[in-house]
Amino acid sequence: MTLTPDNPAVSLNDVSKLYGRFAALRMVTADFAPGRLYLILGENGAGKSTLLRVIAGLIEPSHGKLTILGSSDHKAVKAHLGYMAHASMLYDELSGRENLAYFANLYGIREHALCAQAIRTVGLDPTLERRVGQYSQGMRQRLSLARAILNDPRILLLDEPFSNVDVGSAKEMTRLLGSMRDSGKTIFLVTHQPALLEGFADESVYMSAGRVIERVDHRAPTLEAKR
Amino acid sequence: MSVLGILRTTLAKDLRMEWRSKDAINSMLFFALLVVVIFSFSFDLTAEESRQIAGGLIWVALLFAAVVALNQTWARELRNQVLDAYRVSPAPAESLFLAKTIGNFLFVAVLELLMTPLFIVFYNLRSVGPVHQLVLASLLGNWALVVNGTFFGAISIRTRSREVLLPLILFPISIPALLAMVGATTSTLTGEGSAHLPLVFLGVYDVVFTLVGLFLFETVLQAE
């Protein structure tokens, strides 16, 4: 469906996630417009990863309603999501190309030229036969990003993609994310290093104790005080 | 992509990874060899006695070895949280279930092929009944073990002490299949009684539990 600023890409309505007595997310209500890069920030345990995993469909909310791309049927929109976590989500025993070829199949993508393309986009060599287990951390994170963008998702969910990544790789990944946002993708990025995305992020979303406590729009005409 | 297409690609991936690391096969082989040897000098049997109990021994050995393989094949999906990548994708859960089951089936089959000559040698076995019945019992029995083992493997990877929990919940469930396998094998080896009923029983068991597993696997996969 076509998305206008009035039709959010992701919409949460009183979404809560409870683990026994502990509330990881507490009645989060928020709309996220398409084509923007959102920084999700907050201390450890604030619920940032849980939020991303709920949007990705890996966690079922205990209460509340989640609407993605206008649909509440999560299964229908999975093809349009890309998710990347701090763990690589890759098979160490396979090469980069083999990993991506497998995941491409899961999305019904037959043209394997797309895999090579994705690998090149993140700045890696698609002909590299080395097993992923032998990659450096920076290469692994880049390949993980390649996996996440393989299906050309409209919504990208990245959970601490820059951990233990060298500054050079991080800068390149940031530039890539910026250009993806410019082409219309909606990007959610959890990070403890917001400085890396200076100038690229559209909005900073601050979470604490399972709630969204503040949202700062960086593109708004009048500047608001940042925390 | 269709259920079959994803099944094929997942199976190919698993076989390729196993070929490179040989984790599951090596552990299984070594374990099975140990079991065969230990059983073999624990029981000093005449040829007739061998035929009576070989069925039971083989299947016990295979059951233990299968558990080793089952733990390995699911452990592979936990490393680097790579199972999340599958769960996030639109790929159907049933494909993963069948792909893992077929993969485990092939590993256990390799083990059977390697262990059977050993058993024949150590116990001086010779079958009175037709060999094709033994093969059929092997195939059906193998599937019975791995279809439940794969399902419970997926359950137990979400628990603490998963290496202990898998055999704990798998063994009681496998008892009827075990009885039927042993019944069919012993009947064939000794030539006494008909292997027909146990084989049919095994077939029905396989169908029922494959269907139940297919039906419930998505629930189990998407549980956190």
Add this chain to the structure above:
Amino acid sequence: MRSKFAIFALFTLALLSWGLYQALVAAPTEATMGPVQRIFYYHVPNAWVMELCFPLNFLASIIYLVNRKPAVDAFAVATAEVGVVFCTVVLLTGPIWARPVWGIWWTWDARLTSTLVLWLIYIGYLMLRKLSTGGSNPVLAASFAIFGCLDAVFVFMAIRWFRTQHPQPVFGGGANSGIDPRMMHAFLINMLAFTCYGALLVWIRYTLERTRQKVDEAHAMKSLMHHEAGAK
């Protein structure tokens, strides 16, 4: 609710006491087996309760997977635990009775073996519930229970068909074949008493579990409502 429970509990206690008297004193000593036969008044009722609990757990598991209501899961836990307890009693009293009477502790006939397998399966079920991490506990356990109960059916059939060379002593022959009316009386009272007792235990365990669920829910709701300092 409390008074209903108290009344039922007292009634059950009274029945159990009466049943005890009937079983140990009022009923005549059996001619061939002697005093040990009195275990029969416990063994069979306990088996009956177990045979109620496990199918109820099966049903509860299926229903839970469909509607995911916590109350249904509480019922599943209750019936599983009570079932295991009664099953344990059956497995202990059976051999105690069998040994002096028939000379064997155990035999692999259909009933005994399926009882043992069911016991093993439900121990597995309880361990699964104990060892699960995260919130997926009830779902995984319910799936397992479905496999387990289907399997019990197969076990029963397997033993009947594949183990015919073993001796098959006839148990429970005393119950239906023209026995002394006083024995029948004692038997029926104990059946009723233990059914009530089983129901009472399930009720207690269910309430315990439901309370635990509600306390957790209340804590969670409280923390949902709670405003952190500085939050908008």
